[in-house]
Amino acid sequence: MSYETAIEGQDLARARGSKKRTRIQAENEERILDAALEVFSRYGFRGATVDQIAEKAGMSKPNLLYYFRRKHDLYTAVLTRTLDMWLAPFGEMAEDGDPEAELTGYIRQKLEQSRDFPHESRLFIGEILLGAPHLDAVLKTDLKSIVEEKAEVIRRWIGDGKLLDVDPVHLIFMIWATTQHYADFDAQIRSVLGRGIEDPATFRAASDTVIGVLMRGILPAHG
Amino acid sequence: MSYETAIEGQDLARARGSKKRTRIQAENEERILDAALEVFSRYGFRGATVDQIAEKAGMSKPNLLYYFRRKHDLYTAVLTRTLDMWLAPFGEMAEDGDPEAELTGYIRQKLEQSRDFPHESRLFIGEILLGAPHLDAVLKTDLKSIVEEKAEVIRRWIGDGKLLDVDPVHLIFMIWATTQHYADFDAQIRSVLGRGIEDPATFRAASDTVIGVLMRGILPAHG
DNA sequence: GGAACTTCTGACCATCCGGACAAATTCTTC
DNA sequence: GAAGAATTTGTCCGGATGGTCAGAAGTTCC
Numbered sequence: 393m394s395y396e397t398a399i400e401g402q403d404l405a406r407a408r409g410s411k412k413r414t415r416i417q418a419e420n421e422e423r424i425l426d427a428a429l430e431v432f433s434r435y436g437f438r439g440a441t442v443d444q445i446a447e448k449a450g451m452s453k454p455n456l457l458y459y460f461r462r463k464h465d466l467y468t469a470v471l472t473r474t475l476d477m478w479l480a481p482f483g484e485m486a487e488d489g490d491p492e493a494e495l496t497g498y499i500r501q502k503l504e505q506s507r508d509f510p511h512e513s514r515l516f517i518g519e520i521l522l523g524a525p526h527l528d529a530v531l532k533t534d535l536k537s538i539v540e541e542k543a544e545v546i547r548r549w550i551g552d553g554k555l556l557d558v559d560p561v562h563l564i565f566m567i568w569a570t571t572q573h574y575a576d577f578d579a580q581i582r583s584v585l586g587r588g589i590e591d592p593a594t595f596r597a598a599s600d601t602v603i604g605v606l607m608r609g610i611l612p613a614h615g
Numbered sequence: 616m617s618y619e620t621a622i623e624g625q626d627l628a629r630a631r632g633s634k635k636r637t638r639i640q641a642e643n644e645e646r647i648l649d650a651a652l653e654v655f656s657r658y659g660f661r662g663a664t665v666d667q668i669a670e671k672a673g674m675s676k677p678n679l680l681y682y683f684r685r686k687h688d689l690y691t692a693v694l695t696r697t698l699d700m701w702l703a704p705f706g707e708m709a710e711d712g713d714p715e716a717e718l719t720g721y722i723r724q725k726l727e728q729s730r731d732f733p734h735e736s737r738l739f740i741g742e743i744l745l746g747a748p749h750l751d752a753v754l755k756t757d758l759k760s761i762v763e764e765k766a767e768v769i770r771r772w773i774g775d776g777k778l779l780d781v782d783p784v785h786l787i788f789m790i791w792a793t794t795q796h797y798a799d800f801d802a803q804i805r806s807v808l809g810r811g812i813e814d815p816a817t818f819r820a821a822s823d824t825v826i827g828v829l830m831r832g833i834l835p836a837h838g
Numbered sequence: 839g840g841a842a843c844t845t846c847t848g849a850c851c852a853t854c855c856g857g858a859c860a861a862a863t864t865c866t867t868c
Numbered sequence: 869g870a871a872g873a874a875t876t877t878g879t880c881c882g883g884a885t886g887g888t889c890a891g892a893a894g895t896t897c898c
Contacts, residue, residue, distance in 0.1 A: 434746070436661070436741075439661030439662040440661075441661070451700070518659075518744065520665075520800055520801075520802045521659075521740070521741065521799070522658070522802075523657070524803065524806065525800050531802075531806035538805050558824050559820050559824045562820055562825065565797075565804065566635075566824065568796070570788075570789050576740065576743070576799075577743055578743075579746050580747065580758070583758065583759060584758060585757045586710055601786060605786065605789060605828075605829060609830075610831075
């Protein structure tokens with residue numbers, strides 16, 4: 393599954409129709425995308441400035457615009473680069489596994505994502521706040537279908553008596569909400585706890601609580 | 616509990632030291648604040664423009680700036696106006712009540728907030744994404760202390776054997792995450808479900824699932 | 839070591855944005 | 869209905885912002 397949008401001139405190699413991308417090209421584009429991720433995730437599309445991204449990437453604005461001709465191209469490039477990786481753990485949830493193990497593993501992976509890639513999480517919520525203008529098509533097709541697919545898996549587990557009867561889609565939302573919360577609300581969590589999810593003890597407390605409450609909430613009483 | 620910041624010139628009446636606010640003043644300030652809430656919650660502080668807010672409020676930019684001299688004043692005015700109301704249900708959770716009823720009621724109220732005041736929810740997450748520059752002091756004092764206070768209540772319930780042994784602060788985070796998710800991720804939810812939390816059936820499914828899973832996750836097995 | 843190509847930069851431009859200001863209009867009060 | 873206060877608007881300004889362009893500097897490859 394690939395979410396690449398077919399926008400012309402998105403990056404240099406594609407725009408020029410050249411065969412190979414140079415070493416410098418690859419390096420700089422990566423530096424730019426990393427910088428853009430940080431800035432877009434904090435300020436949103438409108439609030440971010442090309443100058444700011446260029447400075448963070450360690451190059452001049454015209455040079456950045458040599459690689460991505462428009463701010464908008466850069467934004468969609470960051471979004472699409474991130475989306476596949478972001479949804480990957482969801483796809484790994486297997487029907488033939490043990491529901492408790494599969495779901496526990498998935499929740500843990502999502503918490504690790506929030507810890508290790510908070511900018512990516514915040515980039516998406518910024519786009520969602522805007523009404524998802526750039527992701528709308530992808531959400532309504534690819535995301536919707538993969539959610540329905542996994543909801544069907546959960547429904548079968550419920551039918552087999554392995555899970556309590558809960559609405560599968562809302563359960564998925566609960567998992568996303570509780571795990572991404574640690575990335576998206578980092579500043580708030582840090583104010584209350586004094587530390588964020590990157591702190592090992594905090595990560596352990598968070599994952600114990602989230603996994604404990606959610607799993608007890610959906611597993612049949614044992615015994 | 617009031618979170619009013621002591622910023623000079625925040626609004627007209629205060630800035631001029633006048634005794635009463637006129638009818639027109641009150642009306643226009645409210646219209647401006649409503650419009651500002653919508654725009655700031657979508658685009659964030661930087662991404663919002665004064666022109667856009669003025670247009671949505673149905674007045675010219677200079678006239679808006681007559682009421683709020685700086686964009687920044689308007690932003691903090693919207694934030695502070697919203698914060699008290701936003702945290703109100705949390706304060707209502709009473710220690711002497713039944714834990715199950717108190718927590719269920721609180722979760723339901725938070726879901727109603729997400730349904731009825733989604734802009735307010737999104738305004739806050741925008742501020743949090745920015746690193747909470749305007750709310751930092753308030754979060755580290757008032758929010759922190761009220762969270763600690765309620766965590767203590769939950770801890771006592773646990774001590775009395777009325778709740779399972781979970782980390783109270785992370786439980787609070789879970790409640791906030793799962794309920795505000797329906798406001799903050801509205802666009803995503805709408806893409807997947809085809810409708811949002813304002814739809815009665817969706818609201819019912821969401822609240823049944825969230826309340827069901829969370830309460831089963833923290834209440835001692837009955838029987 | 840030089841031709842051809844890629845990468846980078848400084849200077850520049852049009853537009854947008856937050857904000858100032860004086861003058862015009864409307865409202866309140868007597 | 870006139871004085872005085874409150875409200876509204878048009879116009880303007882300086883700085884920021886997205887983006888262009890011509891040419892300089894660097895790289896690759898023969």
